[in-house]
Amino acid sequence: MSLIEELIEALRCLPGVGPKSAQRMTYHLLERDREGGRRIAHGITEAIEHVGNCRSCRTLSESELCPQCIDTRRDDSLLCIVESPMDVLALEQSASYRGRYFVLMGHLSPLDGIGPQELGLDLLEKRLDNGVVEEVILATNPTVEGEATAHFISEMAHARAIRTTRIAHGVPLGGELEYVDSGTLGHAMTGRQDY
Amino acid sequence: MRNNRDHFHNAFVLHVRPFRNSSQIVELFTEDAGRVGVVARGASRGKSPLSALLQPFTPLQLSWSGRGELHTLGRVEMREMAYRLPGRRSICGLYANELLMRLLHRGDSHSELFRLYHKLLQELSEGGDEAPLLRSFEVRLLEEIGFGFDLQLDCSGLPILPEQHYGYNPEQGIVPLAENGAQQFTVMGKTLQWLRSTELDVERQILREAKQLLRTAIDYHLPVELESRKLIAQYGALS
Ligand SMILES: [Zn+2]
Numbered sequence: 416m417s418l419i420e421e422l423i424e425a426l427r428c429l430p431g432v433g434p435k436s437a438q439r440m441t442y443h444l445l446e447r448d449r450e451g452g453r454r455i456a457h458g459i460t461e462a463i464e465h466v467g468n469c470r471s472c473r474t475l476s477e478s479e480l481c482p483q484c485i486d487t488r489r490d491d492s493l494l495c496i497v498e499s500p501m502d503v504l505a506l507e508q509s510a511s512y513r514g515r516y517f518v519l520m521g522h523l524s525p526l527d528g529i530g531p532q533e534l535g536l537d538l539l540e541k542r543l544d545n546g547v548v549e550e551v552i553l554a555t556n557p558t559v560e561g562e563a564t565a566h567f568i569s570e571m572a573h574a575r576a577i578r579t580t581r582i583a584h585g586v587p588l589g590g591e592l593e594y595v596d597s598g599t600l601g602h603a604m605t606g607r608q609d610y
Numbered sequence: 611m612r613n614n615r616d617h618f619h620n621a622f623v624l625h626v627r628p629f630r631n632s633s634q635i636v637e638l639f640t641e642d643a644g645r646v647g648v649v650a651r652g653a654s655r656g657k658s659p660l661s662a663l664l665q666p667f668t669p670l671q672l673s674w675s676g677r678g679e680l681h682t683l684g685r686v687e688m689r690e691m692a693y694r695l696p697g698r699r700s701i702c703g704l705y706a707n708e709l710l711m712r713l714l715h716r717g718d719s720h721s722e723l724f725r726l727y728h729k730l731l732q733e734l735s736e737g738g739d740e741a742p743l744l745r746s747f748e749v750r751l752l753e754e755i756g757f758g759f760d761l762q763l764d765c766s767g768l769p770i771l772p773e774q775h776y777g778y779n780p781e782q783g784i785v786p787l788a789e790n791g792a793q794q795f796t797v798m799g800k801t802l803q804w805l806r807s808t809e810l811d812v813e814r815q816i817l818r819e820a821k822q823l824l825r826t827a828i829d830y831h832l833p834v835e836l837e838s839r840k841l842i843a844q845y846g847a848l849s
Binding site: 427430526530563567 | 624625627630631632655665666667695696697698700701703704705707708711836837838840841844845848
């Protein structure tokens, strides 16, 4: 495989990039923007090397604790559970929430071998045990697996007499949080219900 | 089996996984063609109506085309509203899906099993005790795929008696206990009789025995540990 072919093939791992666009990107970088190409290469290498997971909430972070976990103005009594770092981003953009997050990095999926352990629920359990969290907001996706995950976590919270709420309004069934517009998402957060 | 885009099949989604950058591989349980794998192009692109439809527990009608292991998904329509399995019940539904995924071979038709699976989802969505529903599905599933055991006669050909103790041996079937002392567990004849009818009103002791018996039989045919069963157990440990 030539270097050009190799680059085209590599770019295809990006979401939404098919063979045609991968080819266009490759030729664009080589013909017109080699400096841009270098920046991409550097950015990817550095990010892959230095971005890990927040020790407290598991979201992607280059420091031990992410900005949301460090921010002292946030309300420690609210803990919002989401499936992915993109969901944190989406909720932050909706500006409707000032509590803490816990990022599962997935959902319960027995057929993929993803159970409570893989979602860091042991870490979540410790968090719930420290007595600071008063409300767990379940913001997993409204898919079958997302619902099952929400219910499992609600049982963990109820066993410790912690209130749980589930965001509900306006999020379409089977929809994924990161694709919902921030208006809808803000509404969903305000109109959350006991779960 | 006609594999063209105009021929619609009744189906449920058993499992979905991402494929390439915006497609999904969808494992289906269909009424007329058994377990079928299809590729859904563009299904994991944002806001795709396909990914909202391709959810477990939803009665679908769909078509596919192409030959080989993986077909190409054609049109998909919702036949009825998705069954809503609240909480723990959704794990029970996922357990049934895992059983079908691991025990059925692609392309073996099982229309009676399809009907039983549909009924299981319906009953799980209606509430009530999930244990007898799962035991009933397990015992019929084993029968349907040729791993059933005789619930009328024991391995020596004598009728099953309600008050007699029995053991289970995967090779021999139901063994009267006097003949086989070293058993892991015992079941009463009345438990075996219950498995023929599986009516919902049943003693806990019978359910416990039935669970152990079916578990042993399933484990014999499935060397891997069932993840959803582990999850159900972890559920129990929460409260
Ligand atoms: Zn954090």
